[in-house]
Amino acid sequence: MNEQKLFTKNFILVVIGQIISLFGNSILRFALPLYLLRTTGSAALFGIVTACSFLPMIFLSLVGGVLADRFNKRNIMVILDFITALVVIFLLLALNKLSIVPLFIIILMILYGISGIYHPTVQASIPSLVSSKKILSAGAIINQIGALSNLLGPIIGGMLFGTFGIIPILTISIICFTLSAIMEIFIHIPYKKRNDNQNMIAIVKNDLSESINYMKNEKPILIKIIVLISLFSLVLTAMMIVGIPVLIIDILNLSDSLLGVSQSILALGGLCGGILTAVLGEKLTLPIITFKYLHWYHGNTATT
Template sequence: MKEKTKLFKRDFTLVVMGQIISLFGNAILRFALPLYLLRETGSSTLFGIVTACSFAPMVVLSMIGGVLADRVNKRNIMVGLDFSTAILILIFYLSLGKLPTIPLFITMLMLLYGISGTYQPSVQASIPLLVSSEKLMAGNAVINQVNTLSGLLGPVIGGIMFGMWGIYPILVLSIICFAFSAIMEVFIHIPYEKQKREKSIFAVVRSDLKESYHFVKTEKPIFFSVVFLISIFNLVLSAVMIVGTPILITQVLGMSDTMYGFTQGALALGGLCGGILTAAIAEKLKLKNSYILLLVCAASVAFMGIPLMLNVPAIISYWIITLMSFTAMGASTLFVVQIYTMVQTQTPPQLVGKIMAALISIAMCGQPIGQAIYGILFDMFKSQTWIVLIVAAIASFLITLYSKKLFCQLDDSNE
């Protein structure tokens, strides 16, 4: 009985280890490429537009990834995409300095985020197949912790490497990470039953998404409200942190790349602590109280703006922004794990990959729009960046308070 309910069985452990290595390579790359672009151009508007373009493929390919996760061997998806990423980074390495910088970066970031969007549904859909139902929330929390642990180490190490040697060693390290992760994932066994396919892949995608939509519309219409809320929250709050943090630290406060790396590490550490806390108190968490976590995120962004408004010394502003980044990410992780677990437990196994991918991708729709808008706003309010943060925080407070009733309904549907 003990073995049956054990969380870290062989295959789940291999998935976790592969995720650690792969996501570390991803984290160090996602840190270095946008920072390199921001340093080279110095334009907040361009930075916001490029990051927005980068996120767009993830939104579309996450849904396709969900369909693939339910119809193709999940291990093969992970292996193939990790090997493909290693090859793409090698091509980028050889092209950097030889091709126009802006188009090259947009193309590379779009490919990286697109692959990530296709990849993650396979990981999410494999968790219910590798852990017992009573360990499902703990399993989700572990995967989330892996993501944040890699995000913790990636920016810190990336910041030091970028400051000392530039971008090329980071590209080499990322290639090694993705190749090694792919080799390790070859040995994972994920239960898989091949489904017959008599239609083209596009017809299959359309059919599967239609089936998922029908299920949500007839059985779980509240999922639409949840995904709309998260999309708006991503547009208003998540986007301001993604675009604003590097601009505030490297341009407004004039801090080094290493210091920015520590802030990104603090973000990941907050997520790691949030994941650990989720696993520890999983049984005590109530969906009806989830709105409080979003209020904490909004408050964190407001506190980032206050020292800038009061013109406190740069180093104090830096540490306040770093602490608030940690706090916001911790609360966000607690929220996300609860929502993921709720969707997984209320969805038929054959639809989990598609519905998880669809909900995640639709929820992310607001983020690229927000990133492009905030890039322009940070350029417009260069001398008063605190205005952007405070307005975003106030809007997020109002959205969260308005959604309190929704979380009560979610809690009732989960019982």
């Protein structure tokens, strides 16, 4: 790519589209579980629905990268944003008409599944939009947009939900996803169709197999990192996603706005973590972190 500047026309459109789409996504992901918890008052149902909603995201996140490599990335983003808008429109029309638990399970599974494809597609489009020297900067901008949306979305969503209820949030989300899809139509992402004779299932299977073999043979450290992150997400992240809303809403009987503030504080921690990683990344290698932790652990156990 000949263009050396970071903010090209196409990258600017992607950034603006991400700001709009991720903002709508953030307030929606905050408001829907909160509405379910407020309506049913059941922490068990809240946990079940939340767990079910993440299942398609886990699978489709693996497939999302493969699809982004094989199909036009711009078209994938446009189609997914339009589908998301249609899904939220359906929810708006079906609310108070269908049983809330199965309705929310289906809707959240679709939304999280779409997210599992959408985000890898955006990340995969970056090398085609900016020069090789600007890829890291462009990726950092996209990631920070996501972090900021997670920071501001719950605060705004909590204020809107506490004051006006779920309907305005659904309406705002529909507008956001529609605007984002329309804007993405004008993005030009270079695309060259591959001549694959295999069906999609075989393609996905082969690509995932190649990725696993690469990690096993070339970058085994990636497997350790994936396992560590998976365990962290399985235990601690799940506790925060389900436990904090139940604690604030059901046990402490606090307001929706305060729940939004608490969720934003968690997002702020992630944002600060990303900044610290960028600043201290060269000093904090995995062996050093492991050694310091073991040294700290043995020192503390020796004194107890």
